Amino acid sequence: MQEDDQEQDVDALKTFEPIIQEVIAGRTEGHKCPFCREGDLECTFDGLNLKIVCKNCGKFFEGMLA
Numbered sequence: 895m896q897e898d899d900q901e902q903d904v905d906a907l908k909t910f911e912p913i914i915q916e917v918i919a920g921r922t923e924g925h926k927c928p929f930c931r932e933g934d935l936e937c938t939f940d941g942l943n944l945k946i947v948c949k950n951c952g953k954f955f956e957g958m959l960a
């Protein structure tokens with residue numbers, strides 16, 4: 895269902911938000927996954943596209959910042 899996907903995105907956005915802020919600020923290393931609390935997060939930000947992936951549980955956030 896489309897609506898379920900959207901709710902999951904909002905949930906991921908809220909949960910990842912503090913990390914998203916740090917990644918935007920240039921700190922992409924050393925973040926722990928807020929979902930499973932075990933995995934290391936792989937964060938990339940090239941000035942436009944932001945991507946956060948948990949190597950442990952697979953939770954991810956992808957966004958474009960305009």
Ligand SMILES: [Zn+2]
Nearest residue numbers: 927930948951
């Ligand atoms: Zn995780």
